[in-house]
Amino acid sequence: MVKINYKKRWHKFFILGLLFVILVIVAVFIYVNAVTYQPSPQAHTAFQSDKQVLVTEVNDGYKFEPVIGESKEPNIIFYPGGLVEPVSYSPLARELAKAGHRVYIADMPLNLAIFGQNKADSFLREYPEESFVIGGHSLGGVFAARYALEHKENFKGVFFLASYADEGGSIKDTELSVLQITGSNDAVLNKEKWESLKSNLPTNTTYMTIDGGNHGQFGSYGMQANDNKPTISESIQIERTVKAMEDWFSQMNLTQ
Structure with a gap:
């Protein structure tokens, strides 16, 4: 009578299963990397x-701050769009x-904010006595x-660049x-979704449309799939975004 070594068979299935899981993880990483938008040369x-801006790597991301003079409040925390390099x-x-x-x-892990919602924790800890705003582009804003x-x-x-607050983030x-x-x-x-989800925002929300701007030019990573071509340059769209944010800080008494 032939004896079956169940322990050896189980060990074999375990190794095969582990190899399969590893292969799946590697395949996911390769795919995500392939579809992730990369920074442009300008970025x-x-x-x-x-001499104007100091850029440093910090826990959970990167920090940009003025070289000359003290930083003015509010500090800004930014969450990138989905599958876009920070x-x-x-x-x-x-x-x-x-x-x-x-x-x-x-x-963000895998460049998806869904896996890094709490990344802001470490940024807030750096200057706990100062004021902050938070926002993001597309999925990052959600x-x-x-x-x-x-x-x-x-x-x-909170600020949104081509983004919205869903039911899980209703701040109305x-x-x-x-x-x-x-x-x-x-x-x-x-x-249509953006319009319907306005109900998740306060009634005094400030809305601003950049004429000629598209989705991708809030960042700098080339044309995004299915986006329309812009009729203004990337630098102008960013300039108008910064102006809108500065006006918002001033109107809401956020600049100190």
Whole structure:
């Protein structure tokens, strides 16, 4: 009679199962990397420190701050769009830092904010006595709103770039100031959903449309799939975004 070594067979199945899981994980990483938008040459240039802006790597992301003079409040926490490398938002962060603000860009796992909603924790700990706003682009804005809802005592406001607050991040009943910026040529943002989800924001939310701007030019990573071509340059769209944010800070008495 032949004896079956069940322990040896189980060990074999375990090894095969483990190898399968590893292969799946590797395949997912390869796929995600292949579909992730990479920073443009302009973004890489903006990511370098110079006489105006100091760029440093910090826990959970990157920090941009003015070299000359003290930073002015509020500090800004930014969550990148889905499948977009954080360095892609360097031009925006640099311009905000040149305007005097300390800016944090979160580095999300797999470049998806759904896996890094609490990245802002470490940024808040750096300057706990100072004021902050939080926001993001596209998917990043959704999870920035969710974080703000759970930590509303830590923020003065929330901003959305081609984004919205879903039911899980409804901030309509908070005292947070809110800024919504979109581009008129944006073909990625679901306009019907965006319109319907305005109900998750306070009635005094500030809305601003950048004429000629599209979805991808809030960052700097080239044309995004299914987006419309912009009729203004990337630098102009970023310039108008910074101007809108500065006006918002002033109107809501957020600049100190």
